[in-house]
Amino acid sequence: MPKVSTTGLFEKALAGGYAVGAFNVNNMEIIQGIVEAAEEEKAPLILQISKGAREYARHEYLMKLIEAALQISDLPIAVHLDHGDSFELCKSCIDGGFTSVMIDGSHLPFAENIALVKKVVDYAHPRGVPVEAELGRLAGIEEHVSVSERDAIFTNPDQAQEYVERTGCDSLAVAIGTSHGAYKFKGEAKLDFERLEEIQEKLPGYPLVLHGASSVLQEFVAECNKYGGALPGAQGVPEEMISRAAKTNVCKINIDTDLRLALTATIRKVFAEKPAEFDPRKYLGPARSAIKQMVKHKLRVLGAAGRL
Ligand code: G3H
Numbered sequence: 001m002p003k004v005s006t007t008g009l010f011e012k013a014l015a016g017g018y019a020v021g022a023f024n025v026n027n028m029e030i031i032q033g034i035v036e037a038a039e040e041e042k043a044p045l046i047l048q049i050s051k052g053a054r055e056y057a058r059h060e061y062l063m064k065l066i067e068a069a070l071q072i073s074d075l076p077i078a079v080h081l082d083h084g085d086s087f088e089l090c091k092s093c094i095d096g097g098f099t100s101v102m103i104d105g106s107h108l109p110f111a112e113n114i115a116l117v118k119k120v121v122d123y124a125h126p127r128g129v130p131v132e133a134e135l136g137r138l139a140g141i142e143e144h145v146s147v148s149e150r151d152a153i154f155t156n157p158d159q160a161q162e163y164v165e166r167t168g169c170d171s172l173a174v175a176i177g178t179s180h181g182a183y184k185f186k187g188e189a190k191l192d193f194e195r196l197e198e199i200q201e202k203l204p205g206y207p208l209v210l211h212g213a214s215s216v217l218q219e220f221v222a223e224c225n226k227y228g229g230a231l232p233g234a235q236g237v238p239e240e241m242i243s244r245a246a247k248t249n250v251c252k253i254n255i256d257t258d259l260r261l262a263l264t265a266t267i268r269k270v271f272a273e274k275p276a277e278f279d280p281r282k283y284l285g286p287a288r289s290a291i292k293q294m295v296k297h298k299l300r301v302l303g304a305a306g307r308l
């Protein structure tokens with residue numbers, strides 16, 4: 001099966017009230033674990049590559065590994081650049097066969113963010129590549145943060161509408177309380193679902209994206225802690241909230257940290273139980289299986305299982 005565009009995946013996800021899982025990949029075992037999971041769960045899939053992943057593994061290796069997955073499976077897979085930080089990086093990924101790119105100008109002032117996204121859109125669209133952009137900053141909702149401070153950080157629904165119109169971006173990553181990594185909230189986990197609703201009202205039928213959606217499952221934190229990796233106070237987005245978001249116009253949900261935790265906990269366990277182990281297949285193999293199990297679980301949480 002050839003690579004697919006996110007455009008068709010999003011149309012189906014919006015109509016079906018679920019979200020497509022977008023999982024970060026860095027090496028062969030991670031790709032294999034994710035693809036096997038999606039095959040078994042009969043779920044569409046987005047494999048995403050960050051700038052750091054591309055530097056670590058190199059564009060050519062990652063593309064060839066994904067091509068191998070496409071050769072041996074019938075799964076519709078989109079290949080996406082995660083958090084592109086420049087026009088040049090996006091151009092290189094578009095020229096190199098990615099089926100969609102994210103340009104992340106969320107740290108820039110509004111007008112500069114728009115100008116950067118527009119430049120990428122103008123290059124991507126004639127080549128049939130959709131563009132994801134981001135407005136607002138990812139940060140957890142903390143108790144002491146006032147409503148006005150929150151308004152300054154999170155995606156403003158009116159601005160979102162103007163932003164999409166002026167940039168021509170194809171999907172929008174929104175800031176409603178999620179953040180990257182294993183430390184998302186201090187205290188109670190909260191997402192601003194009212195804001196999400198308002199954004200949807202301003203952008204009817206338009207695909208939204210949720211970054212920072214790992215749940216930091218406590219069993220893996222405990223496993224990491226037990227075998228020497230200290231993650232005190234790690235906290236993610238409860239999975240009920242992820243399932244709730246997946247039923248809205250959020251049709252792409254990004255998950256990386258949960259896979260990293262599953263992989264790392266597994267490898268730590270192998271070395272704790274067999275300190276003399278030095279065959280990479282003996283720890284990367286179980287790590288690949290742990291990723292597969294995690295992704296199978298996530299695809300059900302997103303409602304993406306059984307949607308092929
Ligand atoms: O949002 C970022 C992803 O988790 C990728 O992280 O830049 O360390 O590859 P990375």
Ligand code: 13P
Pocket residue numbers: 024082083179180181182210211212213214215254255256257258
């Ligand atoms: P997590 O760190 O919550 O897994 O988020 C990943 C992400 O948003 C990648 O773009």
Ligand code: ZN
Pocket residue numbers: 083180211212254
């Ligand atoms: Zn992200």
